[in-house]
Amino acid sequence: MRRILTLILLFPLVLSCGPRHTDSPSLPLVGISCGRSASGAVSLASTYTDAILQAGALPVVFPTVADEATARALVAAVDGVVFSGGEDLDPVHYGETVLNETVYIDADRDRSDLLLARAAVASGKPVLAICRGEQLMNVVLGGTLYQDIPTQVEDCPSHSGGVLHPISIVPGSVLHSLYGDSLTVSSFHHQGVKDLAPGVKVSAYSPEGLVEGYENDQVFAVQFHPEKMLQTDTTWLRLFRHFVGRLR
Ligand code: MN
Numbered sequence: 001m002r003r004i005l006t007l008i009l010l011f012p013l014v015l016s017c018g019p020r021h022t023d024s025p026s027l028p029l030v031g032i033s034c035g036r037s038a039s040g041a042v043s044l045a046s047t048y049t050d051a052i053l054q055a056g057a058l059p060v061v062f063p064t065v066a067d068e069a070t071a072r073a074l075v076a077a078v079d080g081v082v083f084s085g086g087e088d089l090d091p092v093h094y095g096e097t098v099l100n101e102t103v104y105i106d107a108d109r110d111r112s113d114l115l116l117a118r119a120a121v122a123s124g125k126p127v128l129a130i131c132r133g134e135q136l137m138n139v140v141l142g143g144t145l146y147q148d149i150p151t152q153v154e155d156c157p158s159h160s161g162g163v164l165h166p167i168s169i170v171p172g173s174v175l176h177s178l179y180g181d182s183l184t185v186s187s188f189h190h191q192g193v194k195d196l197a198p199g200v201k202v203s204a205y206s207p208e209g210l211v212e213g214y215e216n217d218q219v220f221a222v223q224f225h226p227e228k229m230l231q232t233d234t235t236w237l238r239l240f241r242h243f244v245g246r247l248r
Helices: 004-017 046-054 070-077 108-123 130-140 173-180 234-245
Strands: 029-031 058-061 082-084 128-131 163-169 183-185 201-205 209-217 218-224
Touching: 029 046, 046 058, 046 209, 046 234, 070 108, 082 108, 082 130, 082 234, 108 128, 108 130, 128 130, 130 218, 163 173, 163 209, 173 201, 173 209, 173 218, 173 234, 218 234
Parallel strands: 029 058, 029 082, 082 128, 128 218
Antiparallel strands: 163 183, 163 201, 201 209, 209 218
């Protein structure tokens, strides 16, 4: 009886002493910024999490944050960060006032994204910035934006609503090493990079000369939507695999 009791008492200990997770190598973890709907629901297209999963990493959706310590702790918990698409960044963050009624601002998301973006830059961890994310990182790194391309850029056709347009890719950029001289991309933006942040290099231009991508050693930014295009064209996995390959 005593032996049986001892066995029962030791059993949980035996279980907890066994090898843990050593038979399955852990995958890199990627935090993804999100928005919030009017009802308060977390808002992020599943195409972002799908793309990261397909590229061989584990996506986690970051909550909306309101303080620096939380932003830093979240960034510390992951191996890299994706800044996703969304509405416009308040121009106050690059020293301007709102130009017109096309500029739509979500102050809570701005505060959260700016905290997370500054924490990501401070961490040195790889960043993939898409659409609003590309604009956000340009501002965080010291650049400015066009608030409304149709108003501010002469003779520029629409870049919104998913229109397809060509981009020319700058030789020597990482984007060029992945895709060569040109691409056709799906475009969902009415804002864009105006003054490029110091310390980054343009990787792609639209036919009108708009910045469609930029890079430095840490940040890989695109104005277009590779995660959307990946749904119908697997060549876009190359971009996400490159990002995941830089983690850890
Ligand atoms: Mn575009």
